[in-house]
Amino acid sequence: MIRTPLRPLARILSARDKGENPDRIERDNIRARHDEIQGRARHRAEGRLLVLSVFFLAAFSAVGLRMGSISVSVPEEPRSGGAGDSILTQRADITDRNGNILATNIATYSLYAHPQQMIDPVAAAARLAEIFPDLDGEQLNRQFTGDRKFVWVRQKLSPEQRQTVHEIGEPGLLFGPREMRLYPNGALAAHVLGGASFGREGVHSAEVIGVAGVENVFDEMLRDPANNGAPLRLSLDMTVQAVAEEVLGGGMQLMNAKGAAGVLMDVHTGEIISLVSLPDFDPNERPRVLTEGDQSDSPLFNRAVQGVYELGSTYKLFALAQAMDAGLISENTMIDTQGPLKWGRFNIRDFHNYGPTLSTTDVLVKSSNIGTARIAQMIGADRQREFLTSLGLTVPSPVEILEASGSQPLLPSNWSELSTMTISYGHGISASPMHLAAAYASVVNGGTRVVPTLLLQDGVQNGPRVVSEEVSRISRDMLRQVVTRGTASFGDVEGYEVGGKTGSADKPRPQGGYYDDKVISTFASIFPASNPKYVLIVTLDEPSIEGLGEMRRTAGWTAVPVAAELTRRVAPLLGLRPQVETLPLTAVTLTSN
Amino acid sequence: MRSFMFLVTGLVVMGLAFWAYRENYRTQEVTREIRSLHLEIAEARGALSILNAEWAYLNRPDRLRELAELNFDSLGLLPLTGAHYVRVDQVAWPAPVTLLDQVEAPVETMGVLLDASAGGDSQ
Numbered sequence: 039m040i041r042t043p044l045r046p047l048a049r050i051l052s053a054r055d056k057g058e059n060p061d062r063i064e065r066d067n068i069r070a071r072h073d074e075i076q077g078r079a080r081h082r083a084e085g086r087l088l089v090l091s092v093f094f095l096a097a098f099s100a101v102g103l104r105m106g107s108i109s110v111s112v113p114e115e116p117r118s119g120g121a122g123d124s125i126l127t128q129r130a131d132i133t134d135r136n137g138n139i140l141a142t143n144i145a146t147y148s149l150y151a152h153p154q155q156m157i158d159p160v161a162a163a164a165r166l167a168e169i170f171p172d173l174d175g176e177q178l179n180r181q182f183t184g185d186r187k188f189v190w191v192r193q194k195l196s197p198e199q200r201q202t203v204h205e206i207g208e209p210g211l212l213f214g215p216r217e218m219r220l221y222p223n224g225a226l227a228a229h230v231l232g233g234a235s236f237g238r239e240g241v242h243s244a245e246v247i248g249v250a251g252v253e254n255v256f257d258e259m260l261r262d263p264a265n266n267g268a269p270l271r272l273s274l275d276m277t278v279q280a281v282a283e284e285v286l287g288g289g290m291q292l293m294n295a296k297g298a299a300g301v302l303m304d305v306h307t308g309e310i311i312s313l314v315s316l317p318d319f320d321p322n323e324r325p326r327v328l329t330e331g332d333q334s335d336s337p338l339f340n341r342a343v344q345g346v347y348e349l350g351s352t353y354k355l356f357a358l359a360q361a362m363d364a365g366l367i368s369e370n371t372m373i374d375t376q377g378p379l380k381w382g383r384f385n386i387r388d389f390h391n392y393g394p395t396l397s398t399t400d401v402l403v404k405s406s407n408i409g410t411a412r413i414a415q416m417i418g419a420d421r422q423r424e425f426l427t428s429l430g431l432t433v434p435s436p437v438e439i440l441e442a443s444g445s446q447p448l449l450p451s452n453w454s455e456l457s458t459m460t461i462s463y464g465h466g467i468s469a470s471p472m473h474l475a476a477a478y479a480s481v482v483n484g485g486t487r488v489v490p491t492l493l494l495q496d497g498v499q500n501g502p503r504v505v506s507e508e509v510s511r512i513s514r515d516m517l518r519q520v521v522t523r524g525t526a527s528f529g530d531v532e533g534y535e536v537g538g539k540t541g542s543a544d545k546p547r548p549q550g551g552y553y554d555d556k557v558i559s560t561f562a563s564i565f566p567a568s569n570p571k572y573v574l575i576v577t578l579d580e581p582s583i584e585g586l587g588e589m590r591r592t593a594g595w596t597a598v599p600v601a602a603e604l605t606r607r608v609a610p611l612l613g614l615r616p617q618v619e620t621l622p623l624t625a626v627t628l629t630s631n
Numbered sequence: 632m633r634s635f636m637f638l639v640t641g642l643v644v645m646g647l648a649f650w651a652y653r654e655n656y657r658t659q660e661v662t663r664e665i666r667s668l669h670l671e672i673a674e675a676r677g678a679l680s681i682l683n684a685e686w687a688y689l690n691r692p693d694r695l696r697e698l699a700e701l702n703f704d705s706l707g708l709l710p711l712t713g714a715h716y717v718r719v720d721q722v723a724w725p726a727p728v729t730l731l732d733q734v735e736a737p738v739e740t741m742g743v744l745l746d747a748s749a750g751g752d753s754q
Contacts, residue, residue, distance in 0.1 A: 139687035145677055222687035280692030281710070533713045607710055616713035 044068060128217055129246050130260045131269040132231065132253070134276040135309075135494050139269075141231055141253070141321075143246070144220050147200050147213040149191040150241065153182045156210030165206045166191065169199060182210075193236060193244075194218055214241045219253075221321045227279050229315045229340040230272070230492060232440060233324035249324070250338075252492060254440040271494040273309035278302065281607050282312040286576070289600030290316055293581035297334075298600075299341035301475040301575045302608065305483040305564070306498040308476070308491050310437065311572070311612070315341040340441045341577065346448055346468045349577075350541030350593075351525075352478075352562045353464030354402055354410045357417065359481050359513050360425045362398070363505040366416045369399050369512050373409040381456050386411050389592075402516050403524035405540065407463045414462030419453045422461065428487065428504050429477040431469050437490045445470045464541055471575040474562055479573045482517070482537075482564050485510040518567035529563060529598040531605045533616020537570075538563030538601070540593035545580070556580045559593035561601040565609060566617060574608075576601040 044067045050060040132141040153159055159182035167175030170192065181189045194216060195203070203211060219234035232251020236244045246261075248254040256270055282300050290298040300314040319325050319337040328336045334345065361367045372395040379386040388406050401409035414422060426432055432449055435442045448468035450457040460466040472490055479488040480501070487501030505513070517537030521529045525540045541560040544552035560577045564570040581596035582589055590596065609616075699708040 138690075139683060142680065142684045142687065144681055144684050220684050220688075222684055223691040224693060226692060277692065280696070284696070531713075606712055610711045610713050610715065615716045 042067065042071070044071075128243075128261060129219065129234070130265060130267050132260075133269045133271050134274045134279075135271065135311075136275065137269075137271070138276040139222060140227060140272065140274070140276065141219060141221050141234075143217045146197075146216050146218045147195045148193050148216045148239075148244070149195055149200075149203060150212055150214060151182060151189040151191055152187065152210045152212060153184070153189060154187055154210070156182060156208060158208065159183050159210070162206055162208040162211060166203070166211075169202050190239075193239075212241075214243075216244055217246055219246055223276070223280075224322070225318045225320045226276065226283065227274055227313070228318045228321045229342070229441075230274060230313050230439065231321050233321040235324070250440050251321075252438055255438045272492050273304075273307075273311065273494050274313070274492070275311050275611070278608050278611050279312045279314070281611060282314045282604060283316070283318070285604045285607055286314050286316055286600065289576075289603065290578065290581075293578055293583050293596045293600065295578040295581040295596070297341050297345075297579035299345060299471050299575075299577040299579075300604065301342050301471050301573075303475045303479055303488075303490060303573050303575075305479040305488065305570050305573050307495040308479065308488040308499050309495050310475075310490055310492050312608070313342050313472075313492075315339070315343075315345075340439070341579065342471045342575075343435060343437065343439055343445050344441045344470065345577070345579075346445055346470050347558045347560075347577070348465055348468050348543040348546070349471075349474055349560050349562075350464040350543035350558070351405045351407075351410075352474060352539045352541035352560050353462065353467070354405065355481060355513060355517065355539055355562075356426065356429065356431075356477065357410050357414050357422070357462035358398060358402055358516070359505050359509050360422070361413045361417055362512060363509045364417070364421070367398050367413060369397070369516065371398050372396070373398060373401050373406075374412055375401070375406045375409040377408045379408045379411055379459075381459060384456060386459065399516050399519060402539065403519050405520075405525050410462045411459035414458045415455065417458070417462075419455060419458045422458050423453055425504075426461075426467075428502070429480055430487070430489070431467070431473050431477055435470060435472045435476070435490060437472055438492045442472070445472070447473060464543060471560070471577045474560070475573050475575045478562050478564065478575070480504045482510060482514050482570045482573065514564065514567050514570060517564060521563075521567075525592075525594045526561060526563075526598045528594060529561060529602045529605075531565070531602050531609070533618070534605055534609045534614065535566035535568055535617060536563050536602065536605055537565070537567030538574075538598075540598060542592045555582075555591070557591045559591065559597040561593050561597040563601050563605065565605055566614070571614065572609075572612065574601060574605060576604065 044064045045060065046063070046067075049063050053060050053063060129143055131139055131143075133139055151162075156162060160179060163175055163178035163182050166178055167173050173191070178189075178191070191211070195213070200213060203213075216236075221228075221231060221233075230251050232248060232253040234246050234248050234253050237247040238245045248257040248260070252270070252272065253260070259265065260270060282302060286298045286300050289295075298314070298316045300312065301310065302312040303310050317337045325337060327333075327338060333339055334341075339345070358367075362369065367373070374394065375388065375392050375396045376394045377386070377388055377391060386407050388408055390404075392400075392404050392406050392409075396404060396406055396409055398409075398413075400406075401413070417425075423432070430436075432447055434445045434447075447470075450461070450466050457466050476488055476490045479490075480486065481504065484507050485503055485505040486499070487504050488499055489501065514537055517539060518535065519537075520526050520539055521536050526538050529536050529538055539562050541562070542557045543560075544554070545556040545558055546552055558577060558579060559581055560575065563574045563576075565572055565574070576597045578593075578597050578600065582591050583595060584590070585595050699706060702708075
């Protein structure tokens with residue numbers, strides 16, 4: 039770099055010669071030098087500003103371009119995330135208490151058509167009608183050749199059917215994926231499961247919604263993705279349910295009954311181990327609802343829950359337990375059973391004449407209507423109503439089935455003293471076998487209220503007290519005596535100490551009054567009676583059997599043997615080992631000497 | 632010195648650019664692989680649910696009951712009743728294992744039996 043001197047000698051000398059101030063030359067030069075330095079600095083600053091502006095321009099345009107591309111592009115799910123695999127099916131499985139599958143899903147296809155894209159619609163319609171005999175070829179032909187752009191052909195296809203449709207080779211026939219609800223066990227527990235059908239349908243998927251039973255009640259839970267496909271575990275035991283259906287089906291045929299219902303319930307947890315209603319149906323092919331006639335004739339009708347019947351003498355236990363709990367009587371109090379008992383224009387009669395008096399225990403063992411009615415008179419209408427309400431016999435059953443909401447028990451409009459007397463032996467009040475099971479469980483389990491449930495429980499229900507523990511023990515003892523020496527003598531099963539109460543009620547005519555030859559026979563049983571674990575209700579609709587040269591319809595001849603066979607088969611499956619019954623020991627008295 | 636720094640920086644930038652380029656392609660590769668794995672998992676789950684359904688269908692109580700009845704001669708299965716429960720002391724002890732039970736092939740019979748009988752004699 040060439041430095042220019044601030045005071046060049048030549049110019050100074052010549053300036054001195056001319057008499058000028060040589061300092062001006064120096065200042066001139068200093069200014070010129072400063073100008074030069076400034077110029078360089080500005081140049082550098084401008085360069086830096088340019089670089090910065092280019093940098094900012096690039097940064098902002100990158101952000102702007104990214105924003106633009108995000109705003110115009112189609113949203114896309116992140117692929118690398120780990121979640122999302124587990125949700126495959128839109129509806130969770132249903133399993134029994136041991137994890138056996140009762141309901142699951144399989145992937146299948148639906149068939150739809152775009153007639154505008156069809157090459158030979160007439161032939162396609164004809165071929166489809168050949169493959170699916172249930173389709174109407176004429177109608178398909180009309181739909182395909184008309185000006186429709188979209189036609190649903192079938193909701194579900196099996197893989198074989200799909201292949202045959204492929205083989206038609208028609209580009210206008212298209213498949214959409216479908217998830218189908220499958221009940222692999224067929225008719226097993228059909229009334230509990232209910233069934234499912236398609237809700238809103240699209241080409242790519244369709245909603246599967248529950249139409250009845252637990253499928254309907256737990257519909258939201260089963261479809262909730264937050265549960266991550268966790269199965270719904272019911273309290274049912276598949277093996278026990280299968281045996282119960284087999285035995286009840288056989289019993290129904292043998293007893294010429296038109297229907298049968300069975301409820302097996304854990305007395306402490308309220309879990310329903312088995313719920314049977316016959317005739318049943320296949321939930322995979324759920325039949326249509328009857329449009330005419332009596333709904334109770336449809337296989338869809340759940341006799342165990344919807345069947346609100348007069349359950350007859352099984353109610354006697356409640357009157358006796360209540361009276362004993364209130365301290366009105368003890369199990370040995372002698373009750374007046376002299377008949378007939380006249381009340382207004384009504385006569386209350388017994389099946390046989392049991393003489394002038396019976397002990398409370400014998401009123402139940404021999405099933406005396408008159409004796410029970412007299413006890414009910416002591417109790418009175420209000421207290422009776424209160425007690426039956428505390429057992430849940432006056433409100434719809436809370437069990438988790440859609441149909442249960444329609445099981446409102448039929449109560450007398452005017453709960454008079456006469457009603458009190460008839461209700462005490464189970465007439466003039468109707469309830470479902472499910473109600474009866476819960477009420478029996480509440481009385482015999484030690485006296486606390488039990489609410490029936492279809493969900494697996496992890497402990498006993500500590501409900502409010504209904505009767506005292508002592509009364510519960512006496513009730514169990516009396517029920518045991520009904521089997522050992524009373525009306526339910528066919529009900530004994532060796533090793534399982536069955537206790538129970540029979541009930542036979544005439545069926546009401548739709549036009550009023552009662553049929554003479556149609557009964558509902560019920561056996562409400564508990565086992566083992568000394569420390570009950572299960573309560574079993576068996577109800578037969580219109581049974582009749584020839585016994586000892588007579589037509590028998592009472593529960594002792596019909597429902598009881600069926601229930602006994604059921605207990606014999608089911609109790610070992612429930613893990614109960616038979617107990618050798620020991621006779622009470624002869625009392626040893628301490629005497630002196 | 633400065634030019635050396637420039638050179639190094641330039642090389643580092645090029646190196647980083649190359650690294651970023653490779654990482655980008657590797658990421659895309661892995662993403663594709665994950666996508667195919669997800670598909671595979673979904674297919675496996677679908678197959679599993681079908682197999683579960685089939686298992687449940689083949690094990691349905693009606694079918695098992697029919698099979699048990701059809702094969703009664705060979706299996707002799709009866710419905711479980713209370714009579715099938717016994718006390719532990721009613722269960723027979725397993726039969727004592729004799730030497731003859733251990734002999735499997737006829738060839739090895741000779742020596743073993745001879746040895747055994749010799750041992751037995753000596754006691």
